[in-house]
Amino acid sequence: MEISTDKVAREAIEAISERIKNLKTLNIIVAGKTGVGKSTLINAVFREKLAETGMGKPVTEHMRKLTKKDVPLAIYDTRGFELGKDVQAQVKQEVLDTINEGLATKDINQTIHCIWYCINTASNRVEPEEIEWIRELTKEKQVTKVPIIIVLTQSFSKKNADALRKMLLEENLNVLQVIPVLAEDYDIDDEYTAKAFGLDVLIKVMGESLPDELMDTLQNVQIVSLAEKRKRARAAIATATTLAITEATIPIPVADAAALVPTQIAMIASITAIFGFEVNKSVITALLSSTIGSSGATILGRTVVAEVAKLLPGAGTIAGTAISATTAGVITTALGEAYLGILSLVFSGEMVLDDLSTKKGKSKMKELFQNALKKPLKDEN
Ligand SMILES: Nc1nc2c(ncn2[C@@H]2O[C@H](COP(=O)(O)OP(=O)(O)O)[C@@H](O)[C@H]2O)c(=O)[nH]1
Ligand SMILES: [Mg+2]
Incomplete structure (x- = not known):
């Protein structure tokens, strides 16, 4: 023959x-204060620089959906955490609403599969409200269906990252993992540059929590x-x-x-x-x-x-x-x-x-x- x-x-x-056309869409909520490094993280982890294309499409008052043609991924970029308790409560409700709307569709392409809560290691402190926010969020029964990963961004000081990680683990939050990362190389001074790290761990840990139907999608979109x-x-x-x-x-x-x-x-x-x-x-x-x-x-x-x-x-x-x-x-x-x-x-x-x-x-x-x-x-x- x-x-x-x-x-x-x-x-x-x-x-x-x-x-490729048949790949299911992976949906991730990325939350955290402005300036912690969410956009930098998203652009470093996924192909096609998803967070660079303008502002995305507003889905709620504090949430925008970032997508790109031919990329089976949607990132819900959440802002407003720095604006105080009232806004944080609003954001929490918006997160819950988004999760519920997704679940109601019973469509894997519409449901939220993971939440990344980003905390800046370099800022050297976590506000008690943030921990409280995560604690409350993980108590909601809709959310217990969605794994949460705490991402410690800008961890160019591994010592600070380890200390912060230890502190957060002691809070016994219902999260999948606390993962220190540095999304981009960071120039500490003229002589020393901290090398990017941790993004592969983030992908591995998230992958372990995803349904099998999303495994090829995850590999298709990640570049780390x-x-x-x-x-x-x-x-x-x-x-x-x-x-x-x-x-x-x-x-x-x-x-x-x-x-x-x-x-x-x-x-x-x-x-x-x-x-x-x-x-x-x-x-x-x-x-x-x-x-x-x-x-x-x-x-x-x-x-x-x-x-x-x-x-x-x-x-x-x-x-x-x-x-x-x-x-x-x-x-x-x-x-x-x-x-x-x-x-x-x-x-x-x-x-x-x-x-x-x-x-x-x-x-x-x-x-x-x-x-x-x-x-x-x-x-x-
Ligand atoms: N070198 C370096 N800079 C970072 C990193 N993450 C964030 N930044 C810087 O921190 C600032 C805020 O980051 P951005 O991603 O815009 O934060 P967002 O508001 O949470 O989206 C920008 O100037 C970034 O260049 C990182 O991993 N490495
Ligand atoms: Mg941003």
């Missing part, structure tokens, strides 16, 4: 846009933890590999490598959604041609098996056109690993997306693919 890489690439691009993206992508590779092995076990006439293409397309779509990159057809074509489509412009089932057989130590026994279950699994894993590896390099800035369809990108993908082909069998020995 012969399929052109061009056709597969086109189908992959369609699958990717479908996958490569480890979390890789973990999620590895799960997609494992799923596809298991499916490929099952498919290769079914005795159908076309049980060659080409029969695995739909499964592999779904895997590529998942990994792309997790990274949140705008991947075009030339990238996918390059990926295919430097891995499973190694012989020219076609993905030829038997050729892939033969090529892989050359690379797999002790795999010379693969007979006929039927692809063995092991080979199906190995090829699928290796393709996933090659794609994951190259996107990881883009994430960490060692390559740019445009590199991927060049000679440099292709030879890197080929190397990643071949390394991955050898690895699973080695591990079994």
